[in-house]
Amino acid sequence: MKNQSWIRKNWLWVAGGSFLGIHLVTWLMQKAMKSSVRTEMQLKQKDEGE
Numbered sequence: 001m002k003n004q005s006w007i008r009k010n011w012l013w014v015a016g017g018s019f020l021g022i023h024l025v026t027w028l029m030q031k032a033m034k035s036s037v038r039t040e041m042q043l044k045q046k047d048e049g050e
Helices: 011-049
Strands: none
Touching: none
16 A cells, blocks of 8 residues: 555645634634624614614
């Protein structure tokens, strides 16, 4: 069995890519949550002002 599997050859790339992917997704989710909270606060302030 000379031919190694693709993951065995590139396990570092796979690990690094998944690590970066997870961080990117969590960062995007955090940005989305912040913007949704901000718009919700603006809506509440509008309601109180009227």
